[in-house]
Amino acid sequence: MKRLSAIGYRPGRIVVLFVLLISAPLTPVFAQSQDVVEDAAPAAIPGLVVAEDSAAVEFPDGITFTLDASTTDPIAELELMYRAPGLETFSVELPPFEEGTTDLTIEHPIDLRAGELPPGIDINYHWRITEDDGDIVETPEQTILWGDDRYTWTPLSGPNVTVYTYDADPAFQQEILDSAERTITSLAESYSVELEQPVRIWAYAGKDDLYGALAPNSEPWIAGAAYPGLHMIMAILPPGDHGEVKRVVSHEISHQVLHQATDNPFNSPPQWLDEGLATYWQESGRDRFYSYALEIAATGEVPPLRTLNGNFPYDRDGATAAYSFSLSAVMYILDTWGDEGMAKLLATFEEGITYEDAVQQGLGISFDELDRQWREDLIADAQQFGAAGSTRFGDDGGGASPWPSLGQGLALAAESLILGLVVLIAVIAGGISVLRARRRAHSDEDEEGELRWGEWPAGLEPSGVPENVHGQRGW
Structure with a gap:
């Protein structure tokens, strides 16, 4: 697996599609396996047949992405692209695969334990496939909640x-x-x-x-x-x-x-x-x-x-x-x-x-x-x-x-x-x-x-405790 980086940008203001019910309680999060995203009936993509495109949260380790697909032409490159809503650039993973194949069966875990993306946010993702002739096909973007599923929220x-x-x-x-x-x-x-x-x-x-x-x-x-x-x-x-x-x-x-x-x-x-x-x-x-x-x-x-x-x-x-x-x-x-x-x-x-x-x-x-x-x-x-x-x-x-x-x-x-x-x-x-x-x-x-x-580290506690002293610009 290869992981590449690009920097030199600031996240723009991209509207997040968010369903809100004013002051009304909703169904508990994670209680209905919302930490798994499946594409049961993917839209038709020219040159690409997708049998499975899914993601599953494995908190606190990360997210495992699964792709079962086939293409018309041999595949030269496969990229998994993901980001939090509101960010202009993607994180890109290069899962291993057999170069030149037309059939993909991929199960690729992303390790998020280092805190690259904090739990509690949506993750938008899709796959990009580059064929030998240079043509590029992409799966539709999907969203999964990267959340702390130890609790029923x-x-x-x-x-x-x-x-x-x-x-x-x-x-x-x-x-x-x-x-x-x-x-x-x-x-x-x-x-x-x-x-x-x-x-x-x-x-x-x-x-x-x-x-x-x-x-x-x-x-x-x-x-x-x-x-x-x-x-x-x-x-x-x-x-x-x-x-x-x-x-x-x-x-x-x-x-x-x-x-x-x-x-x-x-x-x-x-x-x-x-x-x-x-x-x-x-x-x-x-x-x-x-x-x-x-x-x-x-x-x-x-x-x-x-x-x-x-x-x-x-x-x-x-x-x-x-x-x-x-x-x-x-x-x-x-x-x-x-x-x-x-x-x-x-x-x-x-x-x-x-x-x-x-x-x-x-x-x-x-x-x-x-x-x-x-x-x-x-x-x-x-x-x-x-x-x-x-x-x-x-x-x-x-x-x-x-x-x-x-x-x-x-x-x-x-x-x-x-x-x-x-x-x-x-x-x-x-x-x-x-x-x-x-x-x-x-x-x-x-x-x-x-x-x-x-809180103050042990042994360094003040005589009282601060009313609102915190890191950077937040509590």
Whole structure:
């Protein structure tokens, strides 16, 4: 088997065909062998007779694809092409076969244990056959759900989101869906940002359950992952934990909406804007971050805003400060320019322009001027109101620490390490691709866009736990 790569692209906005029943429970997933796709009556393809074209999920190992077909002319090349919906390029497998034959009986497994494609997404696939005379025939594209079939998942769908649970009562599942849909509606009404493709939320009841869905040797503190480029979230939402729903769902949905609304080949919003908005739209936990920002600002030590454009620090204090300052920067923009100003600012990022140009066009001032005004305003607020017990949102009673109670916190994943490895692998794969003039790819977003979050490693726990410190741009 050969596996080839092609890089140098960004996933475009391709509409996913998705059947949604508004607020109505559906048949449990995997209960009816939906992890197997069969083509009982394939359409007629000139020069190709297909007896079987199927795929079967073998979680957590991968997917086995089966093709039983015959052609009129001898076969020179056989390719299995697959991708997640929304990606422009395919991953390509070259299953072994007898060159020159006209009959194919192929059973080809794809190993997905390394996390190349996370469970919980659809996989579109088809076969491409090149004959000796250069003619190419392809089978129709089919779709299979690459999912965690250890559990019998029950989906609940709204206009934009489908929530999957296996150990939660209908009321709790509805609460998750309502929080997600409510956030999408609020963001659209406030800033005219739309969710163009539906999002899936897979709600795991506990850490051990989720860990079984992650790649082998994943860090034991990981407590979730999200993939904006694949429109999917995996989260630990223990049944009945209403606080986690308020904290996690709205925050993560904000990232999904902003990603879709600003997606372009050149740039993405700065981290402080993405995280600040996500924290602002949480339904709990915001006052703790606001108070923490005031506490630091009271010392006069407010960093320049552009230092928060990229990745946040990994240590507890640095991460907490980054999220707190990001929230306060978003609050300042909304207090000064209102929803209309924020909407205009967000609209500029879809054009892929620089941060300086985006701020100038969106807010009418330079980035440096925004930075100066925000820091002066935050320090003035800190001196006037102090930090202890300061509230703006009334959702958690304020308090100087953003860490709530022991054992519930989340910690930053090693984002830079993940991205660094992705870039290195991409460069190597790209070289191979050029030399072989072949194409196999998986989305930049499904790795670079992967967001992970988790608990603090044993022995490194803070005195409390973080309210919402997580990897990259998600919980």
